[in-house]
Amino acid sequence: MIENRLKMAAQALLKGSAPPISRRNIPPICQEEVEEAKSFFPLDKFFIFGHARSGTTLLTRLIRVHPFVHCNYQGHFFTRSPFLEGMVASEEMEKWLTRRSNRWNLGRDLSPVVLRAACDFIMERDARRVGKHYSGCVVGDKSPNSLFDGEAVLKLAKIYPDGSLIFIVRDGRDAAISHRFQAFIDRPQHLAGADARIREQFMRDPEAFLHGTKSIFTEKSLRHAAEGWVNNVVETDDAAKHEFGKQYLSLRYEAILASPHEELRRTWRFLGVDPAFNGVYQVLEAELQNNPDADWQREKAGEVAVAIQKGRLGTWREIFTPSDKLVFKEIAGKTLVEWGYEHNLDW
Secondary structure, X not given: OHHHHHHHHHHHHHHOOOOOOEOOOOOOOOHHHHHHHHHHXXXXXXXXXXXXXXXXXXXXXXXXXXXXXXXXXXOOOXXXXXXXXXXXXXXXXXXXXXOOOOOOOOOOOOHHHHHHHHHHHHHHHHHHHOXXXXXXXXXXXXXXXXXXXXXXXXXXXXXXXXXXXXXXXXXXXXXXXXXXXXXXXXXXXXXXXXXXXXXXXXXXXXXXXXXXXXXXXXXXXXXXXXXXXXXXXXXXXXXHHXXXXXXXXXXXXXXXXXXXXXXHHHHHHHOOOOOOOOOHHHHHHHHHHOOHHHHHHHHHHHHHHXXXXXXXXXXXXXXXXXXXXXXXXXXXXXXHHXXXXXOOOOO
């Protein structure tokens, strides 16, 4: 504590001001406050989590074709710093929201009420703009939780204990490849030296990489990808089962591609809306034919994007080298078996 105070004092001397002090804890919303919030913002809320490149965007596009479901992208209310709670995270805000003379707070910390009201308003305002704000409608946000895994679930549960959580999982090997190519296309300027050289070689001669002769990964980058996938899947699923129980649904990206109508009907039933509506087959098929992400990537870096097929299942079987398989199996083999992607470690 003294060391921290000294550091802040030094910063104040050097820069003329001290950084804001973060509070130690923001309390969860209580049931009474949940009911009060729902009297102002009555739409049920849901959140879509998933590892990067695991189909969260596809699920969002499909789920919101329902006339009573709206979902938008990446508010990162609970999945990326500074989070929704950043609004009340300073010590000064804590003092204001808990001050005894503040007759609005009913003797409690107003922080969870403020956070819930802000998030509810943002989401329901968007639903109203698209005409999905009537009784029976539900509104959600999709934000990949790759950066904070199970912690994101705990943050969500503190403010939305009555909300629903959908977690979409994709074979970690395909997710790692998709994420790698996304970095080649979207963020080449941020690639480290060895990674940048692999990208350059891929652009000159993609065939060797697409058939498992050369690896698109450095060992470090593949280990990082495998560890990140395992942490996300295990931590998110464990925390979601504990915090949300029957309000939690896990989906597999591969099942959505194989049986989109069955999986979407299951998801809509989970959200409490009738899965049978006029034109459901036609609107789902039309949305499945679109791939705006692939179109954008071809426009941004066609020389890389043209060599790959987005969303295809089992790409790892062709692209992983024998060494890639060994590394991924070492780290993620058990989790792949637990989620049904493999029967054993003999692959």
